[in-house]
Amino acid sequence: MVKAIVGANWGDEGKGKMTDMLAQDADIVIRFQGGANAGHTIVNKYGKFALHTLPSGVFSEKVTNIIGNGVALNIPILFKEIQDITGKGVPMPKLLISDRTQMVMPYHIDFDTYEEARLAGKSFGSTKSGIAPFYSDKYAKIGFQVNELFGDEKALKEKIAGVCQIKNVLLKNLYGKDEIDEQKLFDTLMEYKKMIEPYVCDTSLYLWNAIKEGKNILLEGQLGSLKDPDHGIYPMVTSSSTLAAYGAIGAGIPPYEIKQIVTVCKAYSSAVGAGAFVSEIFGDEADELRRRGGDGGEYGATTGRPRRMGWFDCVASKYGCRIQGTTDVAFTVLDVLGYLDEIPVCVGYDIDGKVTTEFPVTGLLEKAKPVLEVLPGWKCDIRGIKNYADLPENCRNYIEFIEKRIGFPITMISNGPSRDDIIYR
Ligand code: GDP
Numbered sequence: 406m407v408k409a410i411v412g413a414n415w416g417d418e419g420k421g422k423m424t425d426m427l428a429q430d431a432d433i434v435i436r437f438q439g440g441a442n443a444g445h446t447i448v449n450k451y452g453k454f455a456l457h458t459l460p461s462g463v464f465s466e467k468v469t470n471i472i473g474n475g476v477a478l479n480i481p482i483l484f485k486e487i488q489d490i491t492g493k494g495v496p497m498p499k500l501l502i503s504d505r506t507q508m509v510m511p512y513h514i515d516f517d518t519y520e521e522a523r524l525a526g527k528s529f530g531s532t533k534s535g536i537a538p539f540y541s542d543k544y545a546k547i548g549f550q551v552n553e554l555f556g557d558e559k560a561l562k563e564k565i566a567g568v569c570q571i572k573n574v575l576l577k578n579l580y581g582k583d584e585i586d587e588q589k590l591f592d593t594l595m596e597y598k599k600m601i602e603p604y605v606c607d608t609s610l611y612l613w614n615a616i617k618e619g620k621n622i623l624l625e626g627q628l629g630s631l632k633d634p635d636h637g638i639y640p641m642v643t644s645s646s647t648l649a650a651y652g653a654i655g656a657g658i659p660p661y662e663i664k665q666i667v668t669v670c671k672a673y674s675s676a677v678g679a680g681a682f683v684s685e686i687f688g689d690e691a692d693e694l695r696r697r698g699g700d701g702g703e704y705g706a707t708t709g710r711p712r713r714m715g716w717f718d719c720v721a722s723k724y725g726c727r728i729q730g731t732t733d734v735a736f737t738v739l740d741v742l743g744y745l746d747e748i749p750v751c752v753g754y755d756i757d758g759k760v761t762t763e764f765p766v767t768g769l770l771e772k773a774k775p776v777l778e779v780l781p782g783w784k785c786d787i788r789g790i791k792n793y794a795d796l797p798e799n800c801r802n803y804i805e806f807i808e809k810r811i812g813f814p815i816t817m818i819s820n821g822p823s824r825d826d827i828i829y830r
Contacts, residue, residue, distance in 0.1 A: 436476050471503070551597075680703035681767065
C-alpha cells in the first residue's frame with residue numbers, strides 16, 4: 406500500500422515528524438521531489454535532526470530509504486547528513502538512489518546565488534541551494550542523471566564541454582564571474598561517483614516488486630501545496646511539484662497505487678520567502694507566535710531565517726487539501742496555541758469588497774484582505790493528552806470549526822514534536 410505525506414500550506418507543517426512517526430510501520434520511505442532547499446525537523450530517541458535530503462525513514466532500521474528520480478540530489482549534502490546522523494548514534498540507514506536522479510552541480514548553487522544578488526530587492530527569497538537552476542537545466546535537457554557517471558567517460562566529458570559553453574557565456578557576460586573549469590568539474594563528478602556507487606539502482610523496478618509484495622510504502626513530500634509551480638502562488642513557488650500526484654512520477658510508481666494521502670496542516674500559518682500571505686500577522690503578536698511556534702521557534706530548518714507568521718487560513722488550507730487529493734488531514738502543532746485567550750481564524754478573503762472562500766490566482770491573492778472570525782482559546786497545555794475526548798472543549802471546537810471549513814477529515818492531531826505526541830480520531 407502506498408501512502409503519501411504532503412503539506413497543505415507553505416511548507417514547515419510538520420511533515421518530517423509525521424513521516425518519522427508513520428515510518429515505524431513502513432518498509433520503504435521515498436523522497437520524490439525537491440532538494441536540500443528545505444528541511445524536515447525530527448525529534449526522536451536519538452536526538453533532534455534537520456534532514457534536507459535523506460528520507461525521514463532513516464531512523465527506523467527496517468526501512469529502506471529511497472531518493473527518487475524527481476529529487477534534486479546534492480551529493481556532498483547527502484553525505485554530510487549521513488555522517489551527521491550516524492555520528493549521533495543512528496545505525497547506517499538502508500539507502501537507495503534512483504539511477505535516473507539528477508545531480509545538483511556546483512555551478513547550480515553559484516547561479517542561484519548570483520541570480521538572487523542580481524535581482525536584489527526583487528529576489529524570490531531563494532535558499533541558494535541551486536534548486537531553480539537545477540530544475541531549469543533538467544527541463545532544458547542539460548542536466549546530469551547519476552547513471553551518466555557510470556557510463557562512457559568520453560561522452561561525459563563531451564557533455565560537460567557542451568554545457569560549460571552555455572554556462573560560461575552567462576557567467577562572463579551576465580554575472581561577470583569566472584568561467585567553469587571543465588577538468589575540475591569532471592574530477593568532482595568522479596568523486597561523486599565513488600560516493601554514491603553502492604546505492605545506485607533501478608528504484609522504480611525495486612518499487613514495482615515491493616508493491617506486488619504488498620509492502621508499506623511512504624512517499625514523503627517537501628514544502629506544501631501553495632509552493633507548487635502549477636497550483637501554488639506562482640511565481641513565488643518552488644521549482645518541483647509538491648503534490649502527492651507527482652509522487653507517482655518522482656518515485657516511478659503507478660499513480661493508482663497511491664491509496665492514502667495524508668495532508669499535513671499546521672494549526673496556525675507560517676511561510677518563508679516572498680509572496681502573498683493573506684492571514685499574515687506582524688509586530689509583537691507575530692513575534693510571540695514565532696518564538697513559541699514549532700519546537701524551539703519558527704525559524705528555517707535550512708537557513709535559520711525567521712518565518713513569516715499568520716493565523717490559520719481556512720481558504721488556503723481548503724484549497725491546499727483539495728489540490729493534494731487529501732484522504733486524511735494531520736493537524737499539527739496545536740499545542741503551541743495554548744497561550745492565547747482568543748484565536749483569530751481566517752475564514753474568507755475580501756477581494757475588492759467581495760468575500761470568497763475559494764483560493765484565487767496570484768493577481769487577486771495580492772489584493773485579498775483576511776476575513777477573521779475569533780474563537781475562544783483553551784488556555785492550557787495539551788501536550789501529553791492521548792485521547793480526543795480529553796482535549797479541552799474549546800480546543801475540540803477549534804479543530805471541528807476548521808474541519809468543517811476545510812471540508813476534509815482531521816484524523817490525526819499532533820500535540821507535540823515527538824513521535825508519540827499524537828491523537829488519533
Ligand atoms: P516540515 O518541513 O513540514 O517537516 O516542518 P519543519 O520541520 O520545518 O517544522 C515543523 C516544526 O514543528 C519542527 O520544529 C518540528 O519539530 C515541530 N513540530 C512538529 N509537530 C509538532 C507539534 O505537534 N507540536 C510542536 N510544538 N512542534 C511540532
